[in-house]
Amino acid sequence: MKEKKNTKLVVILLIVAILIAFVPLFALKGAEFGGSDDAGSEVVAEVDSSYEPWAEPILEKIIGGELPGEVESLLFCLQTGIGVGIIAYCMGRLVERKKLGKEDQDL
Structure with a gap:
């Protein structure tokens, strides 16, 4: 009985997550x-x-133009993933x- 209840909850939460993701795309017509x-x-x-910018991105100088949006997104996601990995590793080490400190005190 408990398994059926959990399945129902998971399905409801998945539907809510999908609605949260897609409703704004259709509700905000013409939004940029x-x-x-x-x-x-x-x-x-x-x-x-x-005002004139005093610096420009290094990669734009190297390739001689602006990066495509997909590449910028990829680099941003990669940077985010690396940062989250470092934070998760540090938090795991602290935990x-x-x-281990509690186990040593219990002995």
């Missing part, structure tokens, strides 16, 4: 999903139209150190 870089550039242009 831009990044903070674009918004920041627009604000800078409004405040000081004569294990705490567990």
